[in-house]
Amino acid sequence: MNDPTVEITGLGRRFGRLRALDDVSFSLDDGITGLLGPNGAGKTTLLRCLATVETPDSGRLRILRRDPGSVSERTEIRRRLGYLPQEPGFYPNFTAYDFLDYLAVLKELVDDGQRRREVRRVLDAVDLGDRAMTKIRKLSGGMRRRLALAQALLADPQLLILDEPTTGLDPGQRLRFRDLVSRLGEDRTVLLSTHQTEDVAALCERVIVMDRGRVLFDGPPRGLAETARGSVWLAEQRPAGGGVTWRNADGRYRTIGDPPAGAELADPTIEDGYLLLVGDAALADVA
Amino acid sequence: MTAATPDTVRPVRRHGGLRAAARVRVLARIEGRRLLARPTVLAGAGLSLLTMVTLTRTTAPVLNRDDTTASAALLVLAAATLLATNAAALRSRRRATDELLASMPTPPRVRTLASLCSVAGVVALAGLLGGAFLLWRLAADPVTAPDPFELLTGPALVALGGCLGVALARWAPSVTVAPVVVVGLAALEFSVNLLIGGSEYGGRVKWLAPFVGQHGVARELLIRPTGWHLAYLVALVAVLGCVALLRHPATRPTIATAGAAVLVLLLAGGAQLRPLDPAQDPNALAAELTAAAAQDCEQRDDVTYCALPGYEPWVDRWAATVEPVLARLPERARPRPLTVRQDFLGTRLESLADHGGPGTAAEPTHSEVRPGLWRGRNAGEGAYQFGLALGVAALAVGLSPDGALSPADALPGQVGEGLQACTPAGQARSVVALWLAGQTSERSAEYLRNEVERQGGTTAPAIGTPAPEIYFARPAAHPIGALNFGGWEAAVAVQLLRQAPDHIAGLVDRHWDTLSDPATTTDEALALLGADGPAPGRPPADVSDPSSTEAGSSGTDWRLVACP
Numbered sequence: 079m080n081d082p083t084v085e086i087t088g089l090g091r092r093f094g095r096l097r098a099l100d101d102v103s104f105s106l107d108d109g110i111t112g113l114l115g116p117n118g119a120g121k122t123t124l125l126r127c128l129a130t131v132e133t134p135d136s137g138r139l140r141i142l143r144r145d146p147g148s149v150s151e152r153t154e155i156r157r158r159l160g161y162l163p164q165e166p167g168f169y170p171n172f173t174a175y176d177f178l179d180y181l182a183v184l185k186e187l188v189d190d191g192q193r194r195r196e197v198r199r200v201l202d203a204v205d206l207g208d209r210a211m212t213k214i215r216k217l218s219g220g221m222r223r224r225l226a227l228a229q230a231l232l233a234d235p236q237l238l239i240l241d242e243p244t245t246g247l248d249p250g251q252r253l254r255f256r257d258l259v260s261r262l263g264e265d266r267t268v269l270l271s272t273h274q275t276e277d278v279a280a281l282c283e284r285v286i287v288m289d290r291g292r293v294l295f296d297g298p299p300r301g302l303a304e305t306a307r308g309s310v311w312l313a314e315q316r317p318a319g320g321g322v323t324w325r326n327a328d329g330r331y332r333t334i335g336d337p338p339a340g341a342e343l344a345d346p347t348i349e350d351g352y353l354l355l356v357g358d359a360a361l362a363d364v365a
Numbered sequence: 366m367t368a369a370t371p372d373t374v375r376p377v378r379r380h381g382g383l384r385a386a387a388r389v390r391v392l393a394r395i396e397g398r399r400l401l402a403r404p405t406v407l408a409g410a411g412l413s414l415l416t417m418v419t420l421t422r423t424t425a426p427v428l429n430r431d432d433t434t435a436s437a438a439l440l441v442l443a444a445a446t447l448l449a450t451n452a453a454a455l456r457s458r459r460r461a462t463d464e465l466l467a468s469m470p471t472p473p474r475v476r477t478l479a480s481l482c483s484v485a486g487v488v489a490l491a492g493l494l495g496g497a498f499l500l501w502r503l504a505a506d507p508v509t510a511p512d513p514f515e516l517l518t519g520p521a522l523v524a525l526g527g528c529l530g531v532a533l534a535r536w537a538p539s540v541t542v543a544p545v546v547v548v549g550l551a552a553l554e555f556s557v558n559l560l561i562g563g564s565e566y567g568g569r570v571k572w573l574a575p576f577v578g579q580h581g582v583a584r585e586l587l588i589r590p591t592g593w594h595l596a597y598l599v600a601l602v603a604v605l606g607c608v609a610l611l612r613h614p615a616t617r618p619t620i621a622t623a624g625a626a627v628l629v630l631l632l633a634g635g636a637q638l639r640p641l642d643p644a645q646d647p648n649a650l651a652a653e654l655t656a657a658a659a660q661d662c663e664q665r666d667d668v669t670y671c672a673l674p675g676y677e678p679w680v681d682r683w684a685a686t687v688e689p690v691l692a693r694l695p696e697r698a699r700p701r702p703l704t705v706r707q708d709f710l711g712t713r714l715e716s717l718a719d720h721g722g723p724g725t726a727a728e729p730t731h732s733e734v735r736p737g738l739w740r741g742r743n744a745g746e747g748a749y750q751f752g753l754a755l756g757v758a759a760l761a762v763g764l765s766p767d768g769a770l771s772p773a774d775a776l777p778g779q780v781g782e783g784l785q786a787c788t789p790a791g792q793a794r795s796v797v798a799l800w801l802a803g804q805t806s807e808r809s810a811e812y813l814r815n816e817v818e819r820q821g822g823t824t825a826p827a828i829g830t831p832a833p834e835i836y837f838a839r840p841a842a843h844p845i846g847a848l849n850f851g852g853w854e855a856a857v858a859v860q861l862l863r864q865a866p867d868h869i870a871g872l873v874d875r876h877w878d879t880l881s882d883p884a885t886t887t888d889e890a891l892a893l894l895g896a897d898g899p900a901p902g903r904p905p906a907d908v909s910d911p912s913s914t915e916a917g918s919s920g921t922d923w924r925l926v927a928c929p
Binding site: 126129130131153154156157159161163165166167168169170176179180181183184185186188190229 | 384387388390391392395456457460461462463464465466467468469470471472476
């Protein structure tokens with residue numbers, strides 16, 4: 079069996095007294111993995127470590143079978159890495175083409191013809207081919223997000239790390255994004271951090287749930303949903319007391335936790351499993 | 366969004382050094398293009414060009430002065446380049462792309478190196494601007510020759526600005542730092558070139574500043590270590606580039622380059638600071654160059670024209686101005702012998718005097734007119750022709766330097782205690798001299814008309830003459846630089862210029878002895894020359910009795926007398 083693309087063992091990272099990552103361990107192979115967790119769960123810190131822009135304090139990390147602690151191996155990792163940060167930043171006075179062209183050079187595409195084709199390819203891949211010569215300051219938020227995704231695709235990376243890539247995309251763009259990422263995941267490793275459980279359900283073969291720097295769940299999406307089996311209820315009346323409750327479109331109240339009076343069991347979803355796992359933190363996010 | 370197509374490109378793998386060089390080259394090209402398109406750089410280039418043109422538009426090309434002017438003007442582009450490269454090098458910080466760029470295989474060092482190399486485009490632009498300016502000047506009958514080192518100084522200043530901008534971005538990554546540095550450098554240049562400019566011969570330490578001007582002193586009298594200064598600037602560029610690169614982990618080439626650059630910097634910087642050899646003393650040079658034997662003199666009719674080396678093409682221009690004056694003079698009144706001898710007037714020789722020098726070359730004789738090292742052109746041509754012609758005309762009507770202040774002393778604020786000056790105001794011969802000068806050419810006449818119109822109401826002369834005066838641009842024609850003519854006489858001369866020159870010349874010929882007599886008044890000149898139309902307004906003060914003791918503008922007592 080081949081070595082995993084990413085191998086994380088006992089990873090830790092602190093910022094002062096805050097423990098952003100606490101003994102995180104898992105490995106990743108080809109395919110799409112979703113990373114769920116409330117704000118402050120440590121998702122972004124973990125992705126930054128995987129993108130080699132953050133150095134962990136403890137633990138062992140191997141990416142693409144290389145040690146990011148070594149300068150030369152880190153460079154090799156970066157050559158094979160596509161990273162979409164949560165806030166990628168743009169150069170407003172660059173055109174979409176120029177921005178990608180610049181980043182393509184930083185990805186070592188120095189041949190002009192090759193680089194031109196590659197920039198065109200990724201622009202088309204995110205449906206921005208007709209906006210290539212538009213200044214970034216004139217692009218909408220969704221277009222900028224797609225442009226950021228396009229840069230992550232430059233030079234055909236073996237490992238794609240996407241931090242909340244669907245933020246700002248309209249429903250149609252999200253569907254096309256899913257199509258693109260699902261194809262990309264066929265022959266490479268994609269780690270996708272998101273707040274959208276629907277994206278995870280639609281795309282990921284595996285989901286990792288984090289909270290307070292620790293991994294709470296690591297398994298298939300269906301497994302995450304199953305963790306909530308027996309804890310999801312539908313009731314006609316809003317139940318009194320605690321727990322996570324919301325009103326469905328059919329007017330019934332869905333509750334995760336202890337059964338309200340007169341409630342009946344419901345089939346759990348990924349979202350139910352996620353909410354059951356992270357509980358209060360997820361509610362705080364909603365608030 | 367569509368799926369990735371199979372023709373995906375993978376990075377080309379090559380040897381590390383080659384790959385880095387290729388990335389630097391491509392990035393530098395991209396950054397260079399963007400730099401050239403930045404409004405700051407475009408505005409800087411435009412302003413530099415405008416400065417070059419503005420500073421030289423009214424003077425004829427003197428290439429050993431124009432080369433420095435080009436470099437001075439390129440300081441604007443250098444400042445703009447500093448700001449632009451700083452902004453470009455801070456782009457990732459300003460736009461929050463540091464995290465994204467940190468995930469790329471290209472290290473920040475390569476980006477810094479590319480930013481430094483991108484300055485090459487603006488340096489080339491500076492070279493083009495300087496070259497275009499030089500071509501423009503070459504097309505207008507230039508004299509002397511430019512110093513190639515001086516010409517290269519401008520582009521080197523631009524390179525310096527660009528590299529400083531990158532170094533600042535790496536070591537002081539804030540958008541407020543570069544503008545502050547530009548202001549500081551501007552203050553330094555202002556101090557070096559304007560405040561301590563008069564101390565041209567007092568010390569060489571100013572050569573450590575990026576740009577040192579000529580301070581209005583003729584290049585012929587200056588020992589400018591232009592070659593060493595260029596080497597100093599180039600070394601400074603290299604040092605700043607290395608400083609920028611040393612923000613990242615040091616590499617052997619960077620350390621080696623930095624070491625070599627510092628060595629050259631010390632060597633060239635030290636060479637610039639070497640004190641002048643006594644043989645290179647500007648006063649000695651001035652005397653040597655203005656000595657009759659050193660000048661290339663040419664006899665034309667009764668006039669001898671002596672030009673300083675390199676200025677020989679101006680003899681034709683001088684003759685074209687002097688001959689029309691002589692042609693309108695009665696044969697008996699033509700000054701003989703007459704020599705037009707070029708010297709260093711108008712080049713702030715007073716600064717030489719400040720440092721123990723003679724202040725000027727050999728004292729002028731009664732038969733010499735001395736043009737300086739500049740010649741008017743375009744809008745400045747009339748003033749120049751008028752000044753030179755007035756010098757000849759003044760000699761013809763008997764206005765001699767006797768009793769007049771030397772040109773340097775005549776400058777407001779420099780009148781010495783107990784000095785004596787003379788004024789031809791109120792004398793008929795000054796009307797004749799002004800008319801003779803004005804009729805030399807249409808431009809000369811136009812200049813006189815404009816000055817009368819502009820200064821006609823002057824009532825507060827700078828050197829305290831008792832009557833309104835008219836000041837002509839320092840004509841660089843000794844001794845007239847010391848004389849300020851009466852405004853009324855100038856107005857009368859303008860009125861005479863409206864009449865047929867042959868008619869006035871005939872009257873001047875007929876009444877020459879009277880008109881050239883110091884005792885003949887302007888009123889009498891009006892009667893003799895029959896000025897057409899009403900006489901111009903008489904000034905409020907009585908200029909016929911100018912002898913009095915007055916306080917000069919400097920507060921020093923001095924005596925004003927009628928010119929003998």
